[in-house]
Amino acid sequence: MNKLNFLQPDKNNLNTYLYTGVILLSLSIFIVFLNSFFNRDIVSFLPGTISFFLPLILGFIGLHLIRIEYSGLKFLDSINKNINTNNFNAFLSLIIVFVVIKSLPPLLSWFILDANIAGDSKDVCTGSGACWTYIKIWFNRFMYGMYPNPEQWRINLSFVALAFLGTIGFFATEKFKKYLTLYYVVVYPIIAFFFIFFFISGGPVFFDFSYGIIAAVISVIIGFFIPSKFKMYYFIIVPITVYILLKHVFFYEELIELGKLETLEWVETGAWGGLSLTFIVSFFCLIFCFPIGLFLSLGRRSDFPIIKYFSIGMIEFWRGVPLITVLFMSSVMFPMFLPEDMFIDKLVRVIIAISLFEAAYVAEVIRGGLQALPRGQYDAAKSLGMGYWKMHILVILPQALKLVIPGIANTFLALVKDTPLIFVVGLLEIVGMLNLAKTNPDWLGFAMEGYVFASVLFFIICYAMSKYSYNLEQKYKTER
């Protein structure tokens, strides 16, 4: 039997140190646990200060005793390496564990144990916890804003359809892979716009939309029988012809008379709201601000003075004004400069304003990437006979954009979180709806639940985006 030295635990008496240490550590955690969950202080017989610090002292000694290098036990080694490297780290680890244990009961009780979700009025919320009934009752409004209830299937259908169309990339065969970029950059946004403009907005224009869809489907089916040589022309001419035929010759009058198709009720954009509006605004702003930012960043590095100073002016102007004033201007000032009979929808104006605003940031982020590329890349591309556009599209931008994925993700996340500001022009997306709901006389006093709910939703959206950007980074990583 080796001599025990409790100041310097070593491997020789591994079990003795280990058991003593683990017992002390468990005891300390147990004391805090009882105290926190059951409100029992089993060490209350000790003087106040000592009983308060006792768990910390016990745990500290315990961790000291199990800090044995190369013990041969995998679990012990990994603990020692990660949370118990020295006295100071042991102390920090203990504090963190205690804080977590201490804060769990109140959180649990507020979120779950004492919370209410049953019933459909404020009266059921008697406990001290959260009132999820409030969220339940208002859920519909938080999702769709003032969009009329019987029409909400249109939003659902559009979003499901767009989500489905967005996943097409995963199913594309090798043959169609090269068209994917074109699809996502050009075709998909157009489809999305049509869905939102014709379907969610509704009105008589809906007919055009349905004819467009029929025309597209028919021409795709016929397309399989056309020799590939003519396909390019074919896909431009045939859909338009079919569309015109459908609209003016075959269907229009008859269908309305037969009552087979009823026009979708028109819902003005002022009634849109909630999370669906958050999505719509974020989606279009993301789509528009990226290409605008790209061109501004290239423009800023251009040799032509007009383009260069125009780009610098745009970037500095939009970066120099607060978003809230931009939004306010877009809704109040801008219409004054329009001709009397011209009208641009408020939502459209807001989307354009946010897009331009964020484009300035995107432009500077991309410019950072462009400047990070060595000059040799430009030289090499030029020496192979590439002109400005080929050089940028094939060589420079793929590398520069890859470099700035984290920066762009940053800007995009900021954009999504900036969307609540559109309340200044009277558009109520989810946070706007929350603010509206919390001032409802029947539901006063539940602001907390609402903001927690919104935070969770925003966190999910933003975390998904950040995860996606990280995946993109990994996907395009070609260095070792």
Next chain:
Amino acid sequence: MSDKIIQITEMNKWFGDFQVLKNINLEVEKNKKIVVCGPSGSGKSTLIRCINRLEEHQKGSIIVDGNELTEDTKDIEKIRAEVGMVFQQFNLFPHLSILDNCTLAPIWVKKMPKKDAEDLALQHLEKVQIADQANKYPGQLSGGQQQRCAIARALCMEPKIMLFDEPTSALDPEMIKEVLDAMVDLAKAGMTMIVVTHEMGFAKEVADEVIFMDEGMIVERAETKEFFANPKSDRTKLFLSQIL
């Protein structure tokens, strides 16, 4: 005239106030191999970068394959496509595989069908002996392999002239030979080459003529044997005594 593929007359170039090239006169005939040497800062690299207009000259004229390079040359890309260039730092495109590096320009600049471009690229990669690395990325290759790939990439455009800007200066001594071998093969195949290098062994082996530059001027130009046997100017003698 017809066999003079590059004609440079009275060419001057300034970087700001600093004159890098002074009254350069140079004629290169087809299929000739020229080695340019000289101390650093003497304007060698700038000279050959002027030949495909990666640098602009301010005075004098440069005529490449019958086309004068001026400020309003519309088809500068066409001329560049005929002049291949290999750089000191390789400058491969890191986001593309070796094969894609080689096929990028033929496909997008010369509008070659993809299949043909790949065949051509593999053919050239075979010549520089890295065909087996075709699907790797530049970051996965050694310096010597990268430089050989860069040579293959330039050759895929089937240029009339090849410019080498210190192709071996950034390499480990062991890798210099494999790159020089590839260049010797190319020279033997009859390519017109202008090579900026400090590798005098290479110069002796393949060059028809050697040009010595100092302080932005061509100090001496002579047949290779003559250049190494009896250098005329004192500056050249000093340089050679230090480098050999």
